[in-house]
Amino acid sequence: MGIEEAWLIPTYGFIAFGVIALFGRYLPSQGKHLSIIAIVAAFVTFWPVLFDFVSKGVGEYHVPRVWFSAGDISVGSGMIIDPLTIVMLALVTLVASLVQIYSLGYMRHSHKGHIADDPRIGWYFAVHSLFTAAMLTLVLADNLLLLYLAWELVGLCSYFLIGFWWERKSAVNASKKAFITTRVGDVGLLIGILILVAETGTFDISDIIYAVVNGDVSEGKTTLAAFMIFLGAMGKSAQFPLHVWLPDAMEGPTPVSALIHAATMVTAGVFLVARLLPIYEMAESAQMFIAIIGIVTALMGATLALVVTDLKRMLAYSTMSHLGFMMLTLGAGGFTAAAFHLLMHGVSKAMLFLSAGSIMHAMNDETDMNKMGGLRHRMPITGAAFTIGALSLSGIAPLAAFWSKDEMLLAIQDRLSPVFVVLFLVAVVLSALYMSRATYLVFFGPLKVENRRVHESPALMSMPLVVLAVLSVFAGFIALPLGGGYEGIGRFLFYGEHGHDFEFQPLWTVVSIVLATGGFGFGIWLYKSKRTTVDNLRVRFEGVHRVLINRYYMDTAYQWIVDRVVLALGRSVALFDRTIVNDRGVNGAGLTVLGMGKRLRSHVTGLFADYGLAMGSGVVAIALYVWLRSV
């Protein structure tokens, strides 16, 4: 059981999906356990692959397999196993297993008086395992086509899962919006891939990178392809212009958000850019563009998270903001820092979503933070988990995200201009602020009377929380060289000559700790005592507040574009098609023929004389013609 069997990991998911989708009705409780078995099996198979990988020495292993060939293009469906893949495999299989176990508990809600599974639980778990399988294929894919296939499949699964409760109109619209926005991004990705394929003649990632690196592909084409591919990444990872779908995606069940909109799918964009980083190294302007988009998204996400009252939407904005951080670091060429933060953020954010889920589960789907308060008395485990997650993501010292945020800070300050560094720090403070706001509003402060009966979630739901909490606390230490041939995440991720090991720059670390803890403390203090100041702050900055509440009016703008421009264009083209091309063109031709017919008929007067004249003149004309020719 080594690297060669790595393809098994995604296959469990596909098989589970096939079996449940087709024979779900006949399986006990619609086959949800089968999906659990599949994902746990994937997690279990991951470990021998890891050990085999480590034992063989960290490097890039390529297991090629031909899928189909048409004309002179042959497309493979092989695998690449390299540190990035391993890290992603670990994250996806771990989080997916925990989320699926959590879903067992979460998807049981009081249905007509008694606690029972959701009527379509089978479909839920089927799409869940399809999603995990697709995500794992995406991570393992060695060629851009297989990656694009998995990319679309992941988008499709998020469409189904967001729109899972399709009785609700809002869920249907949210899922449609999500799929179309990501689809727009995917068009860019496809065009980017096609440009690269047209230039290099192959889909294989390593060949393409090799061709780009030693200059077979022209500068202009590489930059264009890089831009286009980043467009796809923006769609999937909800970066600035294409981020509008993420907050609405919260319509789906919370475990879905935990898995898809925190740990896996949204990180696919970051993964893609990381996988193709050498191409971006060659395209300077593209990389700068990524950095700019990253920082803009980060700030935007942070500011929106500050004002939103819905707990899940706040977490969505926080994800957006952290994805912005990762993109910024990739823009700065910080491959290891970004991958590391991706891991850490995945773990902590998934836990936050799961705890939000257990809160909602306990307070029958209430998500408005103002209605919560002082829940720590009633829900100690969830409370503790949420606080650890919040602290870690704000970058408080020993916890997971602190290490990665530190790494990112180092990567940014040594490659990008100070402006980025300052903005990065501002964003760090803001994220600490909104995390503290959320933690305080939900768990601390007085317990409201109506929340009296709230009780802790069942073991099935709280156990994953505990696992993730433990991870959030200790995961950070993998950055340090822990011996046994393992010299820290830096060396592991960036094998080969230019890997950098974890050096400890005291100055920046102190700055980040001070800012993070200061931000968090200030937040707690502000919301604890000075509730009034918060209100009049809101009043004074009324304008700013309204803008933020309306998500910078982006959604309304997009909706306006869709209604006014796209649909109007459709209607006008359809009208043009029916009136001009059809009535004028086709029927028109018919009518002209009829018209000619009518005119001809007018010559048939019925008068004998006219006919005689016509005949006579005919004879004369012919005779004249013959005569003239003969003369």
Add this chain to the structure above:
Amino acid sequence: MGLILFYILGGLTLVAALGVVTTRNIVYGALFLLVAMSGVAGLFVLLFAEFLALVQLLIYGGAIIIVILFALMLTRTTDFSVATEHRRWPMAAVISLALFGLLAGAAIGDSGDYNTYQRSGISIEELGKGLFENWAVPFEIASIVLLVALIGAIVIGRSGEEEGGEGDQG
């Protein structure tokens, strides 16, 4: 000598024909037609086709003109003198003249090897033999044509009474 006769008879026929075509009163037209027919008969005699001249006079002069007069009398077109030509007559005149010019031109230009005008008529029994030997079939057909025309005329003519003037089939 033949030439003078030809001019006399030809002129007579042409004048009569002109009369038929231009007279205001239809009855005069019929009479002019009679004169024209006799002129033509004369020409036949000039061309040694005596039997033909006889037949011409007999049928045209005797039968056809009379029938036309009957028709004129029955359709009472005589009591009002109808304007002769309809409004597009100049066009007809032009066409006729053009045709005449062409035909005459063809006739003059025709340099066929025709032998000169000489007195050699054919006797009636030669004509009869020719008619009944190598033209027998057309002769029979002609008789059938006459028979059909006869019956047709009777049927059309007779069935007209009982219908009366019912609606006009537009």
Add this chain to the structure above:
Amino acid sequence: MILELAHFQILAAALFCLGLYGVLARRSAVMVLMAVELMLNAVNINLVAFSAFRDISIVTGQVIAIFVITVAAAEIGLALAVIMRLYRRRGTVNVDEIDWMKG
């Protein structure tokens, strides 16, 4: 100037064109019929003239002339019957007013 075939041909042409004019221009159907008779006679003249100026022993020209006359007779009979019906139906034989064939 001795008599030649051309004279007869020109005469026949003149007669034919007069007949044609009559057919095209006259308003009364009966008059049209008469003009048709003229045209037929013109043809006869030509026929006989040709047989005369060619080899007279061949009787074709005259035989056909006879046939032309018979057909003319049949034709005039029928035509007049039709005109009688026409008159009874439309009350006029004026060619301009009979346009049942109008398209």
Add this chain to the structure above:
Amino acid sequence: MNYAERHVLETLIYLPMLAALVLVFVPRPQKTVIRWISIGSAIALLVMSVYAFLAFDYDGGARFQLQRSYPWLEILGIEFAMGIDGIAAPMVLLTGIVSAAGAIVAANIQRDNKDYYILLFLLIAGVYGTFVSMDLFFFFFFYELAIVPMYLLIGIWGSSSKFKDFDRPKEYGALKLVMMIVAASLLIWIVIIGIYAEAAAGSFNIEIIMAQVNAPGRFSETFQSVMFLMTMVGFGVLAGMWPFHTWSPDGHVAAPTSVSMLHAGVLMKLGGFGIIRIGMMLLPEGMQQWALLLFIIGTINVIYGAVSALAQHDLKYVIGYSSVSHMGYVFMGIATMTSVGLTGATLQMFAHGIMTALFFTVVGGIYERTHTRDTLVLNGLASKMKWGTAFFVIAGLASLGLPGLAGFVAELLVFIGAFRTEPILGALGVLGAAITAVYILRLIGRTFYGERDKKWDNITDLTSREFIAATILVLPLFYIGLYPQPLLRVIRPGVDAILAGLGA
């Protein structure tokens, strides 16, 4: 060639005619007997088409295989010659699949289904004949045979529809459809006669004519370019080329389900097939001259079809316009004149044929139950029509080019070819795919998901018959999507032979 291989192609033509003949003698009220005979022979056709496809020897075989020819009119050199090449084999398979599904769905026709089936089998015989015949004369003969029954099928069994500002009586749809195509076929007839005369080989057989194509002095530059333009327009009308596409939405709205399945599924591919077989094979220089125009029109087709589908309210109108848009990819694929592009075009013809047939099966089912196709009225059907929704969603995803389904592989190959020759137009094509996603999802979101209008409380899910027809169509979609190699390796020899001709 064993006995079966020698006679499989001609039986593909004789069997439908035989079935029609047998049906003539079945008394009219025996509806079930008629139904079983038709479905039986349709399944037999499917089996034989699959056999013909598998019998095609893709590595090293002759260009035209399973040949069979009967002398018909020696003096003109017309023989009833049959044979399939790399391009025709998948088309024969497609015809088998779609006509089997069509015949099964046609069982819903109650009103004198005997005549319906007879006409349907004539149509199927015509389609098989066109794909299979190697003699230009018979190519045209079957081409007409395939189109003429359409008029009666739509005119009698179709359905007129009233919209708020215009209405489409079925007669109008039928008349327009057949009129435009027959008028266009006139152009094709001129081309065939022109080629026959120009080749002066005294035969209509393609192989003999092809030998003459690059004979010195003949098939001059101008001759080929004029003839190709006429071929392009002639076949383009049937294939739904842009300015002449308006019959497709109107025709489909009026047509009964199985007829629109066969029409959009197979007949429109005749157009594309014709352009390849006559345009590319016999008029190579013409092709090179007009390739850019075909490319531009193909892109217009894609964008125009997708955008106008956005604004449609009637289910069949949307599918009609989406067929126009997808045929645009076929034109683009042909116009790239690369082996990847042409393979993509052939695959797209195959994939789109199946997708549209699946679409129409479900839409037919919906119309059967709700008697309306207006998406403004229909909503929330998913709760009642589980399998109907599932199949429609699969067809929708295939048409918006989701990887893992047949549509994606075809569009991908076309795009690769396009990016090699005209990158800008290729990018527009990809944009077209995005617009497709918008209107498909709007359609699915509005008609299937969301809360159900109480009017549709008592509709039932697909009947077992419709379910079988839909499964026959779904399997190839997934199979080609996941593993297209069996189809691609058959197309390869056909495409290489054509490009060799083109290259010369």
